[in-house]
Amino acid sequence: xxxxxxxxxxxxxxxxxxxxxxxxxxxxxxxxxxxxxxxxxxxxxxxxxxxxxxxxxxxxxxxxxxxxxxxxxxxxxxxxxxxxxxxxxxxxxxxxxxxxxxxxxxxxxxxxxxxxxxxxxxxxxxxxxxxxxxxxxxxxxxxxxxxxxxxxxxxxxxxxxxxxxxxxxxxxxxxxxxxxxxxxxxxxxxxxxxxxxxxxxxxxxxxxxxxxxxxxxxxxxxxxxxxxxxxxxxxxxxxxxxxxxxxxxxxxxxxxxxxxxxxxxxxxxxxxxxxxxxxxxxxxxxxxxxxxxxxxxxxxxxxxxxxxxxxxxxxxxxxxxxxxxxxxxxxxxxxxxxxxxxxxxxxxxxxxxxxxxxxxxxxxxxxxxxx
Amino acid sequence: xxxxxxxxxxxxxxxxxxxxxxxxxxxxxxxxxxxxxxxxxxxxxxxxxxxxxxxxxxxxxxxxxxxxxxxxxxxxxxxxxxxxxxxxxxxxxxxxxxxxxxxxxxxxxxxxxxxxxxxxxxxxxxxxxxxxxxxxxxxxxxxxxxxxxxxxxxxxxxxxxxxxxxxxxxxxxxxxxxxxxxxxxxxxxxxxxxxxxxxxxxxxxxxxxxxxxxxxxxxxxxxxxxxxxxxxxxxxxxxxxxxxxxxxxxxxxxxxxxxxxxxxxxxxxxxxxxxxxxxxxxxxxxxxxxxxxxxxxxxxxxxxxxxxxxxxxxxxxxxxxxxxxxxxxxxxxxxxxxxxxxxxxxxxxxxxxxxxxxxxxxxxxxxxxxx
Ligand SMILES: NC(=O)c1ccc[n+]([C@@H]2O[C@H](COP(=O)([O-])OP(=O)(O)OC[C@H]3O[C@@H](n4cnc5c(N)ncnc54)[C@H](O)[C@@H]3O)[C@@H](O)[C@H]2O)c1
Ligand SMILES: NC(=O)c1ccc[n+]([C@@H]2O[C@H](COP(=O)([O-])OP(=O)(O)OC[C@H]3O[C@@H](n4cnc5c(N)ncnc54)[C@H](O)[C@@H]3O)[C@@H](O)[C@H]2O)c1
Ligand SMILES: [Zn+2]
Ligand SMILES: [Zn+2]
Numbered sequence: 001x002x003x004x005x006x007x008x009x010x011x012x013x014x015x016x017x018x019x020x021x022x023x024x025x026x027x028x029x030x031x032x033x034x035x036x037x038x039x040x041x042x043x044x045x046x047x048x049x050x051x052x053x054x055x056x057x058x059x060x061x062x063x064x065x066x067x068x069x070x071x072x073x074x075x076x077x078x079x080x081x082x083x084x085x086x087x088x089x090x091x092x093x094x095x096x097x098x099x100x101x102x103x104x105x106x107x108x109x110x111x112x113x114x115x116x117x118x119x120x121x122x123x124x125x126x127x128x129x130x131x132x133x134x135x136x137x138x139x140x141x142x143x144x145x146x147x148x149x150x151x152x153x154x155x156x157x158x159x160x161x162x163x164x165x166x167x168x169x170x171x172x173x174x175x176x177x178x179x180x181x182x183x184x185x186x187x188x189x190x191x192x193x194x195x196x197x198x199x200x201x202x203x204x205x206x207x208x209x210x211x212x213x214x215x216x217x218x219x220x221x222x223x224x225x226x227x228x229x230x231x232x233x234x235x236x237x238x239x240x241x242x243x244x245x246x247x248x249x250x251x252x253x254x255x256x257x258x259x260x261x262x263x264x265x266x267x268x269x270x271x272x273x274x275x276x277x278x279x280x281x282x283x284x285x286x287x288x289x290x291x292x293x294x295x296x297x298x299x300x301x302x303x304x305x306x307x308x309x310x311x312x313x314x315x316x317x318x319x320x321x322x323x324x325x326x327x328x329x330x331x332x333x334x335x336x337x338x339x340x341x342x343x344x345x346x347x348x349x350x351x352x353x354x355x356x357x358x359x360x361x362x363x364x365x366x367x368x369x370x371x
Numbered sequence: 372x373x374x375x376x377x378x379x380x381x382x383x384x385x386x387x388x389x390x391x392x393x394x395x396x397x398x399x400x401x402x403x404x405x406x407x408x409x410x411x412x413x414x415x416x417x418x419x420x421x422x423x424x425x426x427x428x429x430x431x432x433x434x435x436x437x438x439x440x441x442x443x444x445x446x447x448x449x450x451x452x453x454x455x456x457x458x459x460x461x462x463x464x465x466x467x468x469x470x471x472x473x474x475x476x477x478x479x480x481x482x483x484x485x486x487x488x489x490x491x492x493x494x495x496x497x498x499x500x501x502x503x504x505x506x507x508x509x510x511x512x513x514x515x516x517x518x519x520x521x522x523x524x525x526x527x528x529x530x531x532x533x534x535x536x537x538x539x540x541x542x543x544x545x546x547x548x549x550x551x552x553x554x555x556x557x558x559x560x561x562x563x564x565x566x567x568x569x570x571x572x573x574x575x576x577x578x579x580x581x582x583x584x585x586x587x588x589x590x591x592x593x594x595x596x597x598x599x600x601x602x603x604x605x606x607x608x609x610x611x612x613x614x615x616x617x618x619x620x621x622x623x624x625x626x627x628x629x630x631x632x633x634x635x636x637x638x639x640x641x642x643x644x645x646x647x648x649x650x651x652x653x654x655x656x657x658x659x660x661x662x663x664x665x666x667x668x669x670x671x672x673x674x675x676x677x678x679x680x681x682x683x684x685x686x687x688x689x690x691x692x693x694x695x696x697x698x699x700x701x702x703x704x705x706x707x708x709x710x711x712x713x714x715x716x717x718x719x720x721x722x723x724x725x726x727x728x729x730x731x732x733x734x735x736x737x738x739x740x741x742x
Contacts, residue, residue, distance in 0.1 A: 083454065083458045087454045090523070090530055091524070091525070094523055094525040094526075094529055094701075095525065097701075118493075121532070122489075122520075122530050122531060122532055123529070123530060124529060125518065125520060125528075125530075125531045125532060125533055126533070126610075147496070149493075152465055153462070154462070155465075157496075158465055158494070158495060159461055159493050159494060160493060160496045161493055161496060161532065162496055162497070239497075330465075330468075
């Protein structure tokens, strides 16, 4: 049951690394690490869900390979991307007496990858780390590209570092213990790659949606294609000074909604992105940029995946439009007062627009709230 | 009274920057910044002592130049290099709505430089910053080279980032408001440069000690020579993988003593370094590496500067040798159990020794406690 089905190389010069994709990789990690990084010790950072479902496999493999490790477990959930948990992970790594040449393993979803990667980057002014993404979202998006960080009361991901991993192991078997809602949330980022600049991939997804959700071979292929896409973008623009911003399609709206719902179970990150992508398409249509039928296709596709697509799909009461606008203005993609949004000319034709007038966004949001 | 007496260029490729040294530079900073970095906003981080003595000059200059700024003031003292203050500076920068292209100014001693530089490096995944060192220690050492960070309960500077400033303004006039004890503590780092590999500089210092302390032209020359020395080392080894470690002469002992005295007024950083340098010389003599008379000269010179030079010079009771050894072992210069120390063959002949036997350090410390 173990096979490295796909290898994606992230060619970042002296920071280059591989993404290995296949079933059973967490159980095999001990063997892989002993070969690639002899003589290191490991600090495993994980959350309590993943500690239950995946950690035993990793630990058994490390022990079989004779590797020395310490485990740091934090609570599951977005609230864990906090100053307090950052401190506790860093202090845990130091308490385990990990040295500069040792390795941090981020075993979990995007929350763990972001938190553990950031902790690694600041412990002893920089330790190397390995991503072992266990959620779909983490496998196709957050584990690749080196963005790490935590949230601030002022907004998501406002505190962090660019810190590339040494290796990414995306174990397809891990997705079997992920619940359906989380899987769907991760799927929003899968669809995103098609929507940005790959309409053929979007068509392929539309044809293989059921197989991806049920765990057929299309699932591995989807993960690999997403990683390859993200790797290409990151190679071109490691520090997000240009084209990498396209990956934020749906995210400015999404972040504002996540903030408004308190980064809680009311709205998962990928669910915010799903609504955000539909809003980006609808706004682009409203501005006469994109055909309305594309917005309709996007919405129908994400609905089929079981994702929320409108403001009304969010449980409970949303904050005022003013509150949402304040969150949008604080998003880190704002430059000198003008709003930057990823807009689109249609499926697979997204672009960066730096001069969006806040007033048009405000009235658009007001209207969308009514629906 | 304003003059740029010395310019030291730190040639770090795309991270290259200048160190400007002279009197009155804080008051002139508005003009200098408006010219070099048009259109930016500024987040000034400072401590309450420096807010009283130097901030008014800076603020007046920024206002005269029409620059927009926010001020974040933290308590003075080593205790400020903490997770809590890091969070409060980062949140302050975000609350001031500083954007990625804006600049953080570290106005203060090494504590402020380390804290504000680290905060800049993680705010919005990396903001640029400017060092305006106001203590002697910061002017000759901490403001140059890009090491930033905070302390952990496990030891000093264990959490941080390499983050080079865009510019360093070392205002010699600022040293006039620094008290004598702090000036002497900074002087320990000045002497360090001679002790590492520049015996001629050490002789020059011996001849100009009084003039440096009283504020004659030798003071500016000493600052410039130290900056040039540090710049050379940093260019050769930015991330401290080799020769940069020589700058830690006296610091492994010093950090253990600082930890033991609770990073308090009982022992300033430079005072710990002073004792540490004497211990490094004495230990090297004991090991038959260096002539005993050099250790004697070092001790006499630092005494003349008003610095403590023995364990007995520290007020109050020190912890046990076990406690000191534990602190030494946790110091980040430890690799796989063996202790790394900077030892010496005599004045100006320091070297990195990676295989120091902990037992010899322990018995040496036991002996030194008796004196
Ligand atoms: N760094 C980046 O480039 C980047 C990109 C996109 C998203 N992100 C971040 O990623 C985070 C979202 O990631 P996420 O959706 O993976 O969140 P997550 O890490 O919270 O994981 C979602 C939930 O699934 C559980 N889980 C994960 N793997 C599991 C498994 N195999 N079996 C059972 N349960 C499992 C987790 O415990 C958690 O409860 C957000 O914080 C977002 O900002 C970062
Ligand atoms: N980053 C590096 O490479 C590096 C190198 C050496 C030291 N350091 C760090 O630097 C710190 C020590 O620096 P420091 O000695 O400057 O400490 P500091 O910043 O605490 O300054 C010492 C005291 O002098 C006061 N002060 C500073 N400038 C003043 C002025 N012009 N007038 C009046 N008061 C003034 C401060 O308020 C403080 O009370 C330590 O934390 C040490 O770890 C860092
Ligand atoms: Zn996302
Ligand atoms: Zn020092």
